[in-house]
Amino acid sequence: MPDLKKFLPPIPDSLKLQPRRAGTNPEPETALDNAQEAGKHAAGWIDERLQLSGAVRWALFRKVPRHDWTYTLGFSVMFAFLSQAVTGVFLATAYDPSTTNAYESIRQMTNEAFLGQFLRGMHRWGSTVMVILVFLHMAQTFFYGAYKYPRELNWVIGVVLLVLTMAMSFTGYLLPFDQRSYWATIVGVNINGTGPIVGPYLSDFLRAGPEFGATTLSRFYAIHMLLVPGAIGAMVGAHLWLVMRLGTTSPPWNKPRKKADA
């Protein structure tokens, strides 16, 4: 088991609380100095109790191979997911998941609510961005051989995350409840039903019964905003925990260091 503390980047000097010594470290002068010091004290107080700064430091200041931006893809996916979660919460405040009002509530939030069109656009385009980023991240980890021992479990968790991301897109598509989303979802649910053994059960579960009806929309809404985001949150936690323990994979063209360089 690797000793995590060895791999943690140090706290940058600018974030360290400097003990004040007579003559060397003057009293804060401006309101901004005071505010900065208060912020550091508050963060230090919380961290002394929660001991979370290690994880934050790892995420923000960890070392990755030089000049290789592909290592930012995993965190880009996470950012896209968080953006979806935040915009989704705002959209949920105005959305009505009933077959009679869903379309009208979306029309109203888009055309009449303050910043409604902007938020909806962010959520709509954000879903496409997230799917593209997940595939790019998967391609990166595949081509760098990051699925090999000892990271197989992280690859498997990644596959579950991929399926969950697709489930988010699929269930979100029905929510505007217009002609296109209605018929496209019927086709999608029927395709699921053709799967071996579990297929018919899966399509019954998605429709909330043998027929596409009023409860199907509620079922999709619950899956879209509770079940799948919760599962993604838990899986991302496990995914990051494993990356913290095992470190990232070096690019395939990096040569192992000779003893003399070490």
Ligand code: HEM
């Ligand atoms: C919601 C989706 C996902 C999120 C938020 C996510 C996030 C991350 C993050 C932050 C890292 C560490 C930094 C990095 O190497 O980029 C990582 C690493 C990794 N991810 Fe993902 N990931 C997701 C989906 C996937 C998928 C679909 C796969 C593959 C099927 C995958 C496989 C891996 C592997 C194998 C690593 C270790 C990389 C290495 O050792 O260099 N992830 N992921």
